[in-house]
Amino acid sequence: MGIDEKYTGRHAGRPAAGQRSAGGRGRGVAVLAAMATMATVVLGLTAGCGQRAGAEGTPAQPTTAAATPDGASPVPWVSALVARDGTEVTVYTGPGDARCSELYEPRATVTEQDGAQVVVAVRGRLIESVDCAASGSAVPLVVSLREPLGDRALRDAATGTPHPVYHERDLPDLTADRRWSPYESHWMSTDEGWHRGYNGPDGSGLLLSAQPTAAVSRPEAVATVRIGSRDGDVTGQEGRWWTLWWEAGEVTYSLRLMPREGGSFTLAEFKRELARLKWS
Numbered sequence: 001m002g003i004d005e006k007y008t009g010r011h012a013g014r015p016a017a018g019q020r021s022a023g024g025r026g027r028g029v030a031v032l033a034a035m036a037t038m039a040t041v042v043l044g045l046t047a048g049c050g051q052r053a054g055a056e057g058t059p060a061q062p063t064t065a066a067a068t069p070d071g072a073s074p075v076p077w078v079s080a081l082v083a084r085d086g087t088e089v090t091v092y093t094g095p096g097d098a099r100c101s102e103l104y105e106p107r108a109t110v111t112e113q114d115g116a117q118v119v120v121a122v123r124g125r126l127i128e129s130v131d132c133a134a135s136g137s138a139v140p141l142v143v144s145l146r147e148p149l150g151d152r153a154l155r156d157a158a159t160g161t162p163h164p165v166y167h168e169r170d171l172p173d174l175t176a177d178r179r180w181s182p183y184e185s186h187w188m189s190t191d192e193g194w195h196r197g198y199n200g201p202d203g204s205g206l207l208l209s210a211q212p213t214a215a216v217s218r219p220e221a222v223a224t225v226r227i228g229s230r231d232g233d234v235t236g237q238e239g240r241w242w243t244l245w246w247e248a249g250e251v252t253y254s255l256r257l258m259p260r261e262g263g264s265f266t267l268a269e270f271k272r273e274l275a276r277l278k279w280s
Contacts, residue, residue, distance in 0.1 A: 072123040074158040075106060078138065079192050080120075084168040086148025092138040093122045094189020100132035108141035111157050118149060121157030138189040166194050166210045170248040172227075172255070172277040174198060180206060203260030213252040218245055225271055228279030234270070242270040 077091040091108055095101040106124030113119070120143055129135035154165050174180045180198040187195055193211035200206055221233035227246060236242035242265060243256040257273060259265050265273075 071125045072105070072107075073125065075103065075122045075124045075126075076158040077108070077120065077122050077141075077156055077163065078189060079164045079166065079194055080154055081194055082149050082154075082165060082167045082169075084173070086150065086169075087145045088142060089118075089120065089145065089149065089154065090140045090142050091120050091122065092140055092189070092194070093124070094138045095126055095129075095136055096189055098126060100129050100135050101126050102129045102135050103127075103139055106139055106141060108143050110143050110145065113145060113147075113152075115152070117153040117155055118145060119155045119157050136188050136190075137186045138191065164192050164194075164212050164251070166251060166253075167248070169280050170246075170251070170253060171208060171210075172279050174206075174208075174277070176278045177276070203263070205258040207256045207258070208253070209256075210251055210253045213247060213250050216245075216252045218243075218254075221245075223267060223271075225274060227274060227277075232274075234267070236267075236270075238266060239264045241265070242267065244270075244274060 075093055076096070077093040078096075079092050081090045081092075083089070093103065093106060093108075095103055103124040104127045106122055108120055108122045111119045111121045122141060153162055155162050174182070179201050181200075182196060182198050185196045187193065192215070193209060195207065195209045198206040198208075218233075219235040221235055222237075223234040225232050225234060225244065227244070230246055230248070232244045232246035234242055234244055241256055241258045243254055245252060245254045247253075255274075257265060257270055
């Protein structure tokens with residue numbers, strides 16, 4: 001499935017503590033039209049620096065507790081994003097494959113954290129959605145850790161298994177560049193990937209994405225550029241848009257720069273824009 005089929009949105013920035021709605025509208029006809037042509041590109045991501053939780057430590061046992069008095073039951077989460085400081089983790093959950101459903105008052109808690117692993121549990125109540133067309137989106141929930149996650153495994157209390165884990169440290173720090181403003185980003189709760197869109201100068205747009213590398217299919221590179229401490233491959237063509245791809249462990253990240261409606265970027269302009277960003 002391509003990015004355009006999984007991701008749309010208009011932002012709200014990094015999740016605040018607790019739940020934040022994953023809904024939203026498109027940032028404009030031009031960007032949505034551009035994203036609509038991205039169906040043949042699949043991004044990728046999993047572990048290592050953007051680690052998938054490793055096998056160290058004793059695997060968490062699946063939660064089998066019954067629903068609480070308020071009707072909340074254990075709910076699996078699908079992926080996670082670790083903040084730059086390592087102590088804030090956003091897990092993404094949702095109704096999964098349940099049709100025309102949404103989670104009511106979901107909440108996430110850390111049920112275990114030791115030197116080998118951190119276990120995060122999500123509980124919520126699955127209810128019928130009032131708008132089936134808008135149902136099924138991933139819901140971000142934030143938890144705080146006593147110490148940075150580091151190399152510890154991050155596991156799901158509902159299943160006892162690890163999921164794809166992404167790291168802000170492997171992404172450019174766009175909060176340091178006021179030319180780019182994030183807009184509310186949402187995708188289906190069955191998608192293991194992560195996406196965040198930005199509005200930029202002169203009507204341009206930028207899309208950051210990540211998924212397990214094993215799931216990635218990308219065009220042949222037309223150039224290689226140095227970004228921070230690693231190299232990235234550039235794909236794309238004049239008159240459309242350019243995409244930068246880089247890997248961290250078993251995760252593949254990408255940055256796509258989209259011009260304003262009717263505009264374009266040359267490869268040289270794309271490289272100059274990349275050089276202006278703050279990379280780790």
